Amino acid sequence: MGSLSIWHWLIVLLIVVLVFGTKKLPNIGKDLGNAVKGFKEGMNEGGKGAAQQQPPEQTGRIIDGEADKK
Numbered sequence: 001m002g003s004l005s006i007w008h009w010l011i012v013l014l015i016v017v018l019v020f021g022t023k024k025l026p027n028i029g030k031d032l033g034n035a036v037k038g039f040k041e042g043m044n045e046g047g048k049g050a051a052q053q054q055p056p057e058q059t060g061r062i063i064d065g066e067a068d069k070k
Contacts, residue, residue, distance in 0.1 A: 022030065 017025070
């Protein structure tokens with residue numbers, strides 16, 4: 001009962017074809033593939049950028065001050 005049979009998937013496919021038409025389906029697949037590819041490239045660049053960043057250099061200055069209690 002929890003899983004969908006082949007007939008359920010065929011009905012879903014038929015509804016998608018009726019809604020979008022056969023001419024738009026390849027474009028939708030191509031756009032989805034480009035989106036996934038762009039996401040993967042972005043994730044790879046994000047990991048490289050974080051590893052290449054260096055912590056800021058400390059100058060050794062000490063700032064002296066007092067905190068006032070209100």
